[in-house]
Amino acid sequence: MKEIFLCAINNILSGNCKEDCKFCTQSVRYRADIERYNYKKIDTIVNEAKLARSHGALGYCLVTAGKGLDDKKTEFVASVASAIKSEVDGLNLIACNGTANRDQLQYLKDNGVDSYNHNLETSKRYYKEICTTHSWEERYKTCLNVKEVGLDLCSGGIFGMGENEDDRLELIKSIASLNPESVPLNFYHPNPSLPIVDNNITLKDALEIIKISRESIGEDKLLMVAGGRELMFSNNYKDMFNAGANAIVIGNYLTTKGDQPNRDRDILDNLGYKVASGCQR
Numbered sequence: 001m002k003e004i005f006l007c008a009i010n011n012i013l014s015g016n017c018k019e020d021c022k023f024c025t026q027s028v029r030y031r032a033d034i035e036r037y038n039y040k041k042i043d044t045i046v047n048e049a050k051l052a053r054s055h056g057a058l059g060y061c062l063v064t065a066g067k068g069l070d071d072k073k074t075e076f077v078a079s080v081a082s083a084i085k086s087e088v089d090g091l092n093l094i095a096c097n098g099t100a101n102r103d104q105l106q107y108l109k110d111n112g113v114d115s116y117n118h119n120l121e122t123s124k125r126y127y128k129e130i131c132t133t134h135s136w137e138e139r140y141k142t143c144l145n146v147k148e149v150g151l152d153l154c155s156g157g158i159f160g161m162g163e164n165e166d167d168r169l170e171l172i173k174s175i176a177s178l179n180p181e182s183v184p185l186n187f188y189h190p191n192p193s194l195p196i197v198d199n200n201i202t203l204k205d206a207l208e209i210i211k212i213s214r215e216s217i218g219e220d221k222l223l224m225v226a227g228g229r230e231l232m233f234s235n236n237y238k239d240m241f242n243a244g245a246n247a248i249v250i251g252n253y254l255t256t257k258g259d260q261p262n263r264d265r266d267i268l269d270n271l272g273y274k275v276a277s278g279c280q281r
């Protein structure tokens, strides 16, 4: 029976980012109507991690808004990671905090972080159209730093932001060149406050992206459908898994609501999938 891995996300520092990524409601430039807050309390995060674990999550992603790590943020994420590791068993901890150098990543690793998420977002060519405040090359470099310190790399992208078919193939090729342990595929969720008003992706395109991604990264890696899953696949989960996905994000996303974790588990049961109980693949 095919096993599906569940991951959950905690947005531990939300909004107020000065960058201009056109797909992101956390940029202050677009005044999206989202919750913005400074560092969450560590006790609250630990309790939320326990809840996610009780719903079957094996991966737990600590996300901060902003371009990248600085000393304060690194210290905070490290403290959160170490608190979760000492109080919750069986969670693979992923940090997702933007641009990072090797020293910062090593410090996170030393404090219990297992994996670092940094998405390439789109092709090198198209990136200039969706962000002007930092470069694609900088993103690729952070991914290389992750590998150099021996953290697992989680790197994927967002599809449907106006890119063309070649951009999609280029993005998948670039992701595969990093040989990441896990690859999150996001499907753009339009928001009226954002400059990218619509998404240019069909269900057929999305399934093809999953199929090509699986062929490119190999059978032994996690291929996760993350943001936009409900919008894109709500009645087609069987096709989504058949195309090669073997992981999903449960609960809420960064700034959009997801389905209830119990509903996702029921769907998996009804389709005959087992929720994975350990990270060995």
Ligand code: SF4
Residues within 6 Å of the ligand: 017, 018, 019, 020, 021, 024, 025, 026, 027, 064, 065, 066, 067, 098
């Ligand atoms: S850097 Fe991150 S948080 Fe900031 S706008 Fe871009 S994607 Fe959003």
